[in-house]
Amino acid sequence: MIKPFAFLSILPSMKLDAQDERIKEHLAKSDFKTAFEIILSEFKQPLYWHIRNMLLSHDDTDDILQETFIKIWKNLPRFEQRSKVYSWAYRIATNESLGFIDKRKRKHAESLDDNQHLENTMFAEEYFDGDEAHKTLLAAVQTLPQKQQMIFNMKYFQEMKYDEISEITETSVGALKASYHHAVRKIEDFVKIKSD
Amino acid sequence: MNTDNNNEKDFLNWEGAPKISGMKVPKGYFDRLETSVLQSISAEETLTETKVIPIPKKSNSKIISIFTAIAAALIGAVLIFNNPATNDITNELAEELLLDEWTNLANIDDYFIAENFTEAELASISFENKDEITAQAAFEYMLDEGYPEYLLYETY
Numbered sequence: 354m355i356k357p358f359a360f361l362s363i364l365p366s367m368k369l370d371a372q373d374e375r376i377k378e379h380l381a382k383s384d385f386k387t388a389f390e391i392i393l394s395e396f397k398q399p400l401y402w403h404i405r406n407m408l409l410s411h412d413d414t415d416d417i418l419q420e421t422f423i424k425i426w427k428n429l430p431r432f433e434q435r436s437k438v439y440s441w442a443y444r445i446a447t448n449e450s451l452g453f454i455d456k457r458k459r460k461h462a463e464s465l466d467d468n469q470h471l472e473n474t475m476f477a478e479e480y481f482d483g484d485e486a487h488k489t490l491l492a493a494v495q496t497l498p499q500k501q502q503m504i505f506n507m508k509y510f511q512e513m514k515y516d517e518i519s520e521i522t523e524t525s526v527g528a529l530k531a532s533y534h535h536a537v538r539k540i541e542d543f544v545k546i547k548s549d
Numbered sequence: 550m551n552t553d554n555n556n557e558k559d560f561l562n563w564e565g566a567p568k569i570s571g572m573k574v575p576k577g578y579f580d581r582l583e584t585s586v587l588q589s590i591s592a593e594e595t596l597t598e599t600k601v602i603p604i605p606k607k608s609n610s611k612i613i614s615i616f617t618a619i620a621a622a623l624i625g626a627v628l629i630f631n632n633p634a635t636n637d638i639t640n641e642l643a644e645e646l647l648l649d650e651w652t653n654l655a656n657i658d659d660y661f662i663a664e665n666f667t668e669a670e671l672a673s674i675s676f677e678n679k680d681e682i683t684a685q686a687a688f689e690y691m692l693d694e695g696y697p698e699y700l701l702y703e704t705y
Contacts, residue, residue, distance in 0.1 A: 397582050405572060415578075422586045423593060483571015490567055510570055544566075 372396075376438045385429045392425060396439060399511065400446045406506035407450040409491070411480040417453050421446045436520060443521040447503065454499065493543035497536050504529055505536040620687040 372395045379388035400421060405414040424445050432441060483491070494502055504522065507513045508529075515526045522529070 393583050393586055397579055397586075401574070401579070401582075405574075406570060409572070411572075411574060418582070419586055419589050423590055426590050480574060481572050483567070483569075486567045487569070487571030491570060510568075 370437070370439075373438045377434055380429070380432065380434065383430075385426075389426050389429055392429075392438065392442060393422060396442050397422075399439075400442060402511060403443060403507070404446050404450050406510055407447075407503060408453060413453065413457075417446070417449050421449050424449065440517070440520040444523075447521065451499065489544055489547055490540070493540040493547075494536075496543055497539055501532050501536040501539075504532045505540070508533050624687050 372391060376388045376391050379385070379391070397418070401414060401418055404417050404421070405411065408414050408417060421442070425442055428445075432438070481487075494505060497505060500522075504518060504524075507518045507521070508515075515529050518524075518529055519526050524532075
């Protein structure tokens with residue numbers, strides 16, 4: 354097993370920005386294959402963690418990541434380059450993940466409370482080696498509304514800047530800051546209650 | 550943690566809060582991912598390509614039988630009722646036979662199809678052989694089905 358988030362030391366946004374230019378150069382020449390190869394090579398880890406933070410399960414993440422890349426490949430010729438490539442890729446990954454979460458909620462609605470199911474999944478997951486603090490943090494994040502979860506994950510775990518999150522989520526920076534602030538408060542309250 | 554606004558409260562007020570989620574990936578996952586994605590895309594593209602599947606002999610004959618029956622009924626109807634030489638008795642007989650034929654055709658419902666065709670055969674059904682249903686084939690089919698020869702010769 355490799356250490357999670359190892360990519361953060363070499364990533365984040367500056368590297369993606371640099372790749373954006375390279376990708377757009379190939380897109381301008383209609384060289385979609387090369388453009389896609391760069392996207393696949395450079396975005397696989399950030400997109401994986403973006404999805405994994407939302408879905409928690411590695412297997413589900415793997416499925417949705419594959420779907421995301423297939424959608425990126427199919428839509429690459431129609432990408433209008435009004436936004437950054439990685440923002441566009443993140444939006445696809447986000448939509449795929451949210452769609453999956455909806456399906457999963459419907460599937461488990463009759464048998465088990467969804468949050469309980471997710472908790473069971475992430476802690477029983479063989480790809481999780483966190484300690485009690487990790488478990489508490491993840492459990493706290495799961496209590497947040499979906500959008501707050503996503504914003505918290507992008508800001509806290511993926512260390513993205515507000516303007517980057519803003520472009521991906523199409524939400525104003527002000528609203529993101531407020532949302533993140535509420536998320537942090539709720540997590541702190543959750544931890545406090547749990548430790549009392 | 551990276552913050553792009555130092556005035557903003559970005560840190561969790563929680564001593565010992567983990568900076569990572571504790572989740573991990575299988576060793577070599579990212580190395581295998583690219584191959585896996587490219588294979589998925591290749592498989593997807595192969596699936597979406599239009600494929601012409603040759604019709605198996607068995608289902609081919611069944612399909613031809615059905616379309617021949619339809620053709621026979623139509624040809625019979627046109628020839629018999631438009632032939633002034635046929636007398637009333639012949640017309641009556643022809644009408645009866647055609648009625649039988651249409652009844653048989655009307656019975657080709659879901660059950661008939663389910664009973665007589667496998668899924669693979671249905672999946673491979675193509676109408677590219679419709680040219681093979683000729684008047685001659687219809688004539689022979691009607692003969693095989695026991696239509697009186699004199700009637701067919703008289704009206705054909």
